Amino acid sequence: MSERFDVAIIGAGPAGLAAAGVLGQAGCSVTLLDEQAEPGGQIYRGIGSASGPRKSVLGADYAAGASLLPSLAHDSVTHIAGATVWEVTPERDIYYSQAGKASGLKAEHVLVATGATERPMPFPGWTLPGVMTAGAGQILLKTAGMLPPSPCVLAGSGPLLFLIAAQYLAAGFKIDAIVETTPRGNLAKALPHLPGALLNNKYLRKGLAMLASLRKAGIPHYKASTSLVAEGDGQVEALKFTSGGKPHRLACASLLIHNGVVPNVQISRSLNLDHAWDSLQHCWHPVTDASGATSLAGFRVAGDGGGIAGAEAAAHGGRLAALAILEDLGKITGGERQARSSDDSAALKWHGRARPFLDALYAPAREFLEPADSTIVCRCEEVTAGKIREFVDLGCLGPNQAKSFGRAGMGPCQGRYCGLTVSSVIAAKLGKEMDEVGYYRIRPPLKPITLRELASMDLDDDADERPAA
């Protein structure tokens, strides 16, 4: 293992970039690994290359991401783009592939800043070509300036769904309908959190403004929609659903779906770090303290990968983790760290104020947590919800057993788009809590690697430390 760094940061989104800035300024040797071709993470995808018009379409919150890029200018910061991390060991050895070649490095401290993925939204037909996540539609807009074919329907729940509709509108593209699946009862459950959210009403004001612009544009908005089915022969052709007590069928050439975002826990799970179930956000997150410290010394988590709080909070969290690492490295004293942390700590609290209201308001609908029997839940291995229930009848007690019963979660996505669903289907069937049922054990390699890539690793003295992949 040749290269050694003070700090390895995995993920160049707002959390990772902000941390790199603090650490680079202090002269620490930092390597920032990200599998995307450009820095920015999910919110600021393509920020370094987006044209002026594209930035104005995507809005001021997007354009603001450019302010994080100078983090990469510090001499001691190395950004390795296009590098997919496929194994992180408890000894802080990191293995990654870049352009078909595998390499390894070692770091004194590791900051996992791998962000979020979109929560699974399984319903009949969600695997048809032409059905994509709303985030995917947005990535195509951010990185390639592309708009989906019409008629285009957006379906699901959560602030991002409306944001994307509004960004399309700004691009001169009017989607044909929003089919919102936010359950009717959510508002009542969210209202007790409203006073807290009013202390930071920035998100509320933005959300209301977005909804108003969509209404003004005359985009049909179906509320509290249920029983979604995507139909089509080889590709999506229509979305069927029920709303306002009536069945509907909307023709579509593209169907963008979204059901909120959840922490990407692949690395933290593979390290067996402690995780906690968050019943308000309906997801697991690694257990951390305010500086992102996890249950394993030397590993911190920052940003949405530690719990969903949004992009600005991610940057504050990244800086707080970096300051704590500086103290651990002996570069600053505890007092200095405290003094330098206070602004970010306060800002993080402020951003957190709006969360409980948003989380309760956009809590996912039951039909996507416990889909109908015929619905495919594991896209890779094509395992249906009904099959998972059958496994339970046969004695399957948790998601890891579901793997051996019927390969659920054993495909290349490693449960990224079925893990939460499989756990919740099993929990519901057994009448247990999510915490009791647990989650898939995640094992390296975190992404498939080829023999050729493995063979390309530079062999050196401690080659025996190489993981058996």
Place this chain on the structure above:
Amino acid sequence: MRNVLHFKRLDEASGDTVELTFEGEPVTARAGETVAAALLAAGHISGRQTPVSGSPRGPYCMMGACFDCLVEIDGEANRQGCMTQVRDGMVVRRMTGARDVDRGSAA
């Protein structure tokens, strides 16, 4: 497939172009975009069939997480189209049948 559904480029005229082929058909892409984006813009919304049931699939997440964008690129199977940038002369093919690179198969 009955109708060809294209993703449209906002700024159609701008950017350097790159030529590749999909199943032997020419595809004109923009430099810097991914194979998955280029195929969507050319109306190829599905690049593979599942090994289990043979159902068609196309890009779903565009962020490297779902593996539904797998295609064969320059003779190499199971490449993530959404994570691979286009190059002049690239030969892209549809993936059908068994997936031979599963996770962990490198061992």
